[in-house]
Amino acid sequence: MKGLRTEPLGGLHDRSSFRCGIPELDDYLVRQASQDVRRRVAAVFVMVAEERPKRILGYYTLSSFAVRTTGLPEDEMRKLPRYPTTPATLIGRLARDVGEPGVGGLLLADALKRILASAREVASALVVVEAKDPSAVAFYQKLGFIPFKGCPQKLFLPMRMIAAADK
Template identity: 40%
Template sequence: MTTPKIEPPCPIAAAHDRTPFGCGNPVLDDWLKQRALSSEGRSARTYVLCSGETVIGYYCLATGAEKRVGMPKKIRQGNPDPVPLIIIGRLAVDSRFHGQGLGAALLKDALTRAAAASEIVGARAVLVHAIDDKAVAFYAKAQFVEFPGGSRTMFLPIETLLAAISKE
């Protein structure tokens, strides 16, 4: 039996089988299975990585804004209040596929889409709320910086993102 090819991330659709997905975090699993489709286009856009029709990874993007108070100076300075942002709301890979670089591939795809969106809607940074310390380390490798105070809220200035993309 051959394993179906892993397709590039695409927008979530009803045809995608989310049932077997399990990343090891019930919050991330439940959101994909119960809320991703109903949120599509309303409050978030979800992109899935599939093997055949089975979802093996996903992330979601949304726009948002945060009050400048409490933000790091690099984002707070010279920006409106609230500061416009692109938010990576969730990012997860099925545990059967951990260790294959799929999380990094999903993040790269999310950041490429965020960069393109920033040219259309305007945003000062990409924001994530890392779910645990392992996620903090994952995002730090991609140049995200943690807000002061250990909140696990992290940001990547759009300028940093665009500069990194222009070097590719």
């Protein structure tokens, strides 16, 4: 992360030149992200290079989420109390500019670190992602995410694993 930083999306960032290859994720930055922040349905973080702080290299969004506990694989369910829902944190969107290979992994690592820190104050047992396509599923699976039962594009990572990796 040398020379890179992640910060909340702000007025100085140039949203219109960001291209990740999925128009819906580009448009989100231009049309929806600020509204979501204002309405408190998502926090939006962007990664920039210190020497060029207006250019967005990548971004992700975080929101509180609740998971139906019975949708989890059996072995995960056994590790959780039998509450109908389990508190979680959603990475709703995550994308990097097409010219910035390698930023995807950095964004995810940054998001997990931030989520772990906030889960110490407001508990969250899982991180959930909704992958846009099979390639995104492969990306998340390679980094340890586990698919929900019968829902291969929705994946989770237990917070205990994130905490263990942080030690």
